Amino acid sequence: MLRRCGVVLAGLAALLSIFFIGVPDARAEYGDVVINNYSDASGMRPVVFPHLFHRIRFRCKVCHADIGFKFQAGGNEINMVKIIDGQFCGACHNGEIAWSVENCNLCHSAKPGTKTQVHESTIQKLAQPAAAAKKK
Amino acid sequence: MRKDGLHDPKSPAIKQLQEPREALSRLPPDTTGNMVRWVQALETGVIQPRPSLKPGVEAEILDRDILLDLKGSMPIILFPHKRHTQWLACANCHDGVFEKQTGATKMSMFQILAGEQCGICHGAVSFPLTECFRCHSVVRPGQVKPAIPPGLPRSHNLPGPP
Numbered sequence A: 001m002l003r004r005c006g007v008v009l010a011g012l013a014a015l016l017s018i019f020f021i022g023v024p025d026a027r028a029e030y031g032d033v034v035i036n037n038y039s040d041a042s043g044m045r046p047v048v049f050p051h052l053f054h055r056i057r058f059r060c061k062v063c064h065a066d067i068g069f070k071f072q073a074g075g076n077e078i079n080m081v082k083i084i085d086g087q088f089c090g091a092c093h094n095g096e097i098a099w100s101v102e103n104c105n106l107c108h109s110a111k112p113g114t115k116t117q118v119h120e121s122t123i124q125k126l127a128q129p130a131a132a133a134k135k136k
Numbered sequence B: 001m002r003k004d005g006l007h008d009p010k011s012p013a014i015k016q017l018q019e020p021r022e023a024l025s026r027l028p029p030d031t032t033g034n035m036v037r038w039v040q041a042l043e044t045g046v047i048q049p050r051p052s053l054k055p056g057v058e059a060e061i062l063d064r065d066i067l068l069d070l071k072g073s074m075p076i077i078l079f080p081h082k083r084h085t086q087w088l089a090c091a092n093c094h095d096g097v098f099e100k101q102t103g104a105t106k107m108s109m110f111q112i113l114a115g116e117q118c119g120i121c122h123g124a125v126s127f128p129l130t131e132c133f134r135c136h137s138v139v140r141p142g143q144v145k146p147a148i149p150p151g152l153p154r155s156h157n158l159p160g161p162p
Helices: A002-021 A051-057 A060-067 A080-084 A122-127 A129-135 B020-024 B038-043 B081-085 B109-113
Strands: A033-035 A047-049 B065-068 B076-080 B136-138
Touching (some): A122 B109
Antiparallel strands (some): A033 A047, B076 B136
């Protein structure tokens, strides 16, 4: 009887742990780039660039070698004139390879005031251990 | 996406954009970073990212392993060119970030943690810098694999890869 109770309890604990601990999940936030060079000042939401949706479709070199994006968040001085001219995002987001620039909100979707950053990067985590501790 | 801390929950895009889970959960799972083993995903053909915008251009693969940090105290670093050229072009690293000649570029974890050298990608997009032994993978003769120092932040408190 005692043993059976133990088994039932262990089963319950296993079930509960699924709810509380959560199953690790594929996450896109790691590696997302926020670009806010000019957005806030222009009254637009900052841009969230989902790195890993792009990685499913293109190898790194397509953007970082062929199109010429520097490996630096906010370091490319992208603006809408350049994009409409076919540079940077505009090399694909032109209505031919990918959807075009009329869809402002799909990129300009971050919380206003979010700083330019590579989200959840190791540097971000190591440089702000105090903030990370507070969250817990 | 509403709760990721980045997207504005009031943005009209929230309803239109694809949830990360939907796209990434079909890919081989990892225990850290964004929880996807990208090299495996590419090699098994689960994803077929285009190597160029121009049709007919193939990725230029270099299959050459390099051993680095031969004198240090951590296990030796094995740098696989193959996995890197599957994604990147030679010009992304050579000659700018790294000299072509092995040992010609002085490397340090200090610079890497500051987001230079390997840290340009690792710790930002590819697997994070807290995964010490994915690079420091070749144990020296007579050496025992050191333990990961406590207190390093990890995305999830799961045991690392074996």
